[in-house]
Amino acid sequence: MPAYRATALPAAATVPLGLIEEVVAESGCRERRRRLLPAAAVMVFVLGCCLFSGDGYEEVARKLAGWLGQLAGPGWRVPGASALAKARRRLGAGPFELLFSRLAGPLAGPGTPGAGAFGLVMMAIDGTTLEVPYSPVNVAAFGPPQPGRGAGGGFPLVRLVTVTGCGTRGLAGAEFGPFADSEQKLARQLAARHVLGPGMVVLADRNFGGHAVVAAVTGTGAEVIVRVRSCQHLPVMQALADGSWLSVLPDRAAARRRIELNSARRRHSKKLGPDTSPLPGIPVRVIEFTVTVTGAQGSRSERYRLITTLLDPVQAPAGQVAACYAQRWEAETGYRELKTTLRGPGRVLRSRDAAMVRQEIWALLCACQLLHAQRAAAAAAAPRRLDPDRISFIITLHAIRRNILTSHPRRHIISEILSQPLPARRNRSYPRLLLAKTAARRNASTGHNGTVTYTIAIIRPASTTQPGP
Numbered sequence: 001m002p003a004y005r006a007t008a009l010p011a012a013a014t015v016p017l018g019l020i021e022e023v024v025a026e027s028g029c030r031e032r033r034r035r036l037l038p039a040a041a042v043m044v045f046v047l048g049c050c051l052f053s054g055d056g057y058e059e060v061a062r063k064l065a066g067w068l069g070q071l072a073g074p075g076w077r078v079p080g081a082s083a084l085a086k087a088r089r090r091l092g093a094g095p096f097e098l099l100f101s102r103l104a105g106p107l108a109g110p111g112t113p114g115a116g117a118f119g120l121v122m123m124a125i126d127g128t129t130l131e132v133p134y135s136p137v138n139v140a141a142f143g144p145p146q147p148g149r150g151a152g153g154g155f156p157l158v159r160l161v162t163v164t165g166c167g168t169r170g171l172a173g174a175e176f177g178p179f180a181d182s183e184q185k186l187a188r189q190l191a192a193r194h195v196l197g198p199g200m201v202v203l204a205d206r207n208f209g210g211h212a213v214v215a216a217v218t219g220t221g222a223e224v225i226v227r228v229r230s231c232q233h234l235p236v237m238q239a240l241a242d243g244s245w246l247s248v249l250p251d252r253a254a255a256r257r258r259i260e261l262n263s264a265r266r267r268h269s270k271k272l273g274p275d276t277s278p279l280p281g282i283p284v285r286v287i288e289f290t291v292t293v294t295g296a297q298g299s300r301s302e303r304y305r306l307i308t309t310l311l312d313p314v315q316a317p318a319g320q321v322a323a324c325y326a327q328r329w330e331a332e333t334g335y336r337e338l339k340t341t342l343r344g345p346g347r348v349l350r351s352r353d354a355a356m357v358r359q360e361i362w363a364l365l366c367a368c369q370l371l372h373a374q375r376a377a378a379a380a381a382a383p384r385r386l387d388p389d390r391i392s393f394i395i396t397l398h399a400i401r402r403n404i405l406t407s408h409p410r411r412h413i414i415s416e417i418l419s420q421p422l423p424a425r426r427n428r429s430y431p432r433l434l435l436a437k438t439a440a441r442r443n444a445s446t447g448h449n450g451t452v453t454y455t456i457a458i459i460r461p462a463s464t465t466q467p468g469p
Contacts, residue, residue, distance in 0.1 A: 015044055015067060015404060016370070019102060027095045036079055037087040041071040043095060046088060046359065050367035051401060053344045057081040063405055088356060096362035103369045104195065106165025106172050107376040113387040115167025117324045118316045120201040120223060122166035124331035125190070125208060127183035128339065130176075131155040131348045132357050141354035142178045155348055158361065161186035162334070163195055166203065166327040168376045168388040169334040171369050172196070176361055184213050191216035201225060201310070203328040209307065211251050214282055218309055225308045225325055234286050234307065236461045242318040243287070243458035249307060250281040285311050287318045288459040295452040303459075322456050337393045338368050371396050378417040390421045426451065 017040070024030050024039045031038050037045070048064045049057070061068060061078045069076040079087075106123060108115035115121055132138050134145065134155055142156040157179040163172040173195030175186040187208055196202060198221035208214075209228035217224050228234070238246040284307040292301045306325055310316035343349075343364065351357045375391040399416045 015047065016103075017044070017067075017071070020044065020099065023095050023099045023102065027098050029091055029095055036072060036076065037068075037083065038072055039091055039095070041068045042087045042091045043099070044068060044071065045084065046091075046096070046363045047367050047370075048404070049350065050342065050360070050364045051397075051404065053342065053347060057084040067404070088359065089353075091359070093355060093359035093362055096359055096366060100171075100174065100362050100366050100369065103366055103373070104172055104174075105170055107168040107170030107373055108165050108388075111385075112167050112376075112380075113385060114389060115165060117201060117320070117327075118310060120199055122203060122324070122327050123172060123196065123200050123222070124164045124166050124203045124328045125161065125187055125217075126164070126205065126328070126331035126335070127159060127161040127186065127207075128335045129157040129159055129179065130339070130343075130361065132158055133348055133350075133352045135352040137354050138352065138357060141357070143180050146179060158357065159183065159186060160361070161190055162331070162365075163190060163202070164331045164334045166330040168372055168379075169330055169337070170372045170376065171334075171365060174365050176358075183207055184210060187213050188216040191220055194220065196220040196222040198222065201324075203325060205328065211249055211281060214249055214284075214307075215251075218282060223309045225306055225310070225321060227325065228305050228307050230303065230305055232305075234284070234305075236286075239461055240285070240313050240318075242313040243289075243460045244285050244313060244318040244321075245461045246311065247284055247286050247307075248281040249284045254280050282309070283311065284309060285313075286461075287321055288461075289318070289322045290457045290459065291322075292455040292457070293452050294455070318458050319456055322458070334368075337371075338364065341394055341397060342368055342371070371400065374400065374413070374417065378414050381414050382418055382421075386421065389425055390423075391417060392420060392422050395420050 020040050020043050024043065029039045044067050045061060045064060048060045048067075049055075052060050052063060055063070058078060058081050061084060065076075065078060106115070106121055108121055132142060132155060138156045139145075142158050145154050145156055158176050159179050159181050160174065160176040161183050162174045164170070165172060173190050173193055175190040175193070177186060184207070187204075191213075196217060201223040202217050202225070204213075204224070204226045206227040206229055209226045209232065214224055214226060234247040234249070236245045236247060240246065287306045287308065288304070289306075290301050290303050292299055304322070304325070306321060308316065308321055310321065349357060349360050349364075351360050371393060375388055375393065375396050378391050378396070379386040379388040396417050399413050403413050
């Protein structure tokens with residue numbers, strides 16, 4: 001097992017049958033008598049439904065006939081759609097959740113290009129939503145449709161939060177639930193699954209900049225680089241030579257108690273002054289900077305503020321930390337691959353039952369991880385080791401789809417994937433306009449298309465302030 005829980009699969013193991021058999025035995029769902037659809041075959045079928053998301057049950061079964069017949073034994077024939085649906089229900093979601101836990105990992109080691117910074121493996125935590133069919137069971141489990149949310153407005157939504165390896169986009173962990181569950185709540189549950197640990201640095205946007213999430217992540221031993229709001233109170237405890245400053249991310253509950261106590265003192269005209277001692281919290285280093293993007297049509301600037309638990313400016317200089325934050329977008333790219341390339345653009349999940357929705361999501365995550373494992377294996381097998389960003393997800397998916405149509409996988413799938421590497425990633429700019437139509441966003445970005453350059457300028461603290469509300 002390579003470092004950092006990276007699962008190693010044989011080059012031809014587009015479907016890891018041995019691992020699936022182990023999961024079936026461990027989850028206790030093995031059939032007592034030989035059926036037309038044994039548990040291992042059903043798992044392969046559900047994974048096939050994710051890889052061939054545009055096809056119906058019977059068509060997927062026909063495409064996987066070589067694999068399913070090998071697992072079911074002599075006399076196997078393609079079952080009907082009703083039999084396949086009942087087999088899915090018998091199996092449940094547990095085996096797929098267990099399979100994902102076996103496959104999960106950043107798929108990166110210390111030498112993987114683009115995967116590390118400051119001697120740590122970069123991970124990104126972020127959230128998205130998945131549309132599920134409108135049915136009374138799904139509405140009861142995941143909540144009613146959310147109006148005003150574009151294409152997903154007519155369907156119930158499942159909220160999904162994942163931890164992604166920035167170098168390979170390998171999924172190290174996932175947690176999902178009803179739309180009413182916040183991303184912060186799911187992130188805390190994800191940290192409790194022990195998918196993070198020492199040797200990792202976790203990148204996140206300002207939605208995860210609160211004390212509760214940062215405490216949950218750092219409690220695993222991982223470091224963090226998180227964007228925070230400009231209005232967030234982060235007092236200057238000590239200014240550092242590189243322009244950053246040491247501060248504390250206060251516990252909100254402690255801050256609330258402090259405010260209530262000071263208010264009570266003022267109401268009762270106590271002679272004792274307000275409490276301004278340092279609040280309990282997490283020691284952090286604050287880095288404030290501007291990024292200026294210059295293109296053929298001019299330039300634009302945006303201001304950022306980051307907090308990090310990498311407190312030593314020698315180990316992690318402010319400029320390098322600021323540049324490292326851009327790797328967080330690998331999580332967004334991974335969601336595009338999961339939702340648009342693998343599942344299909346605008347496509348709703350198949351299952352009209354909440355239990356089967358959970359099974360389908362775990363299977364979709366497993367299928368996505370198998371694709372990322374092939375990408376990582378192809379990048380490592382190149383004559384000159386490639387950055388996994390150079391391996392196309394779409395080309396890998398097409399190669400696996402062709403390879404999975406036979407029960408005798410071709411051994412040259414890695415060379416097939418490597419035959420069409422992507423060009424080195426260029427600097428790009430795509431300004432984000434909230435609540436704007438696609439045409440408006442494209443028009444806004446036309447002035448910054450083509451080759452652009454980025455300039456990072458660290459903003460030093462104006463003055464030293466004292467902690468306390």
